[in-house]
Amino acid sequence: MIISLRHKTGNEQGGRKMERKEALALLTKYNESESLLKHAYSVEAVMRHFAKMNEEDEAYWGNVGLLHDLDYEKYPEMHCVKTREILEGEQAEEPFIRAIESHGYGICTEVKPESYMEKVLYTIDELTGLITATVLMRPDKNIQNLEVKSVLKKFKTAKFAAGVNREVVLKGCEMIDMDLSDVIRHTIEGMQAVSDDLGFSGQ
């Protein structure tokens, strides 16, 4: 018997690629919270931004971002674990499911970010939360004029948005070998592209 050692693609494992509208329908099926939906749109936009920068598949990276916290509203105690179950039920690709699981590395899963896409997701997830909190503090609620130094200052103020895990962000920066200020800049740029959806275009 000849055993093929070639790495199997998602489709060969029985999975399939998801369309954006399908991913969005799944997101809204499991999530109603406006802040969680906006978080999903933020992470999606930043993933697309990094994919574009690296000439990767924007739609695929975007869907990973869009669905990364799929189970959080309904199953906070089973975060990442329940998402696997849901996505398996949707016949999603194994690498897609794995990528989502890996954002909870060391917190709710033991799945270590390995691919560049997984490392980017791990790095920017918490950061989008810090940027959101920073914009919400501004009277104009406008992300278009947000400067890197303002976010950096908030990053260094541990009491500000204390729930944002700075350690994860710093670990992520090391993983992707990028300075924190550059990661912040790209994360702001990604979120700027969807400022209307986030309500961050200024009033």
Ligand SMILES: [Fe+2]
């Ligand atoms: Fe999460």
Ligand SMILES: [Fe+2]
């Ligand atoms: Fe998240």
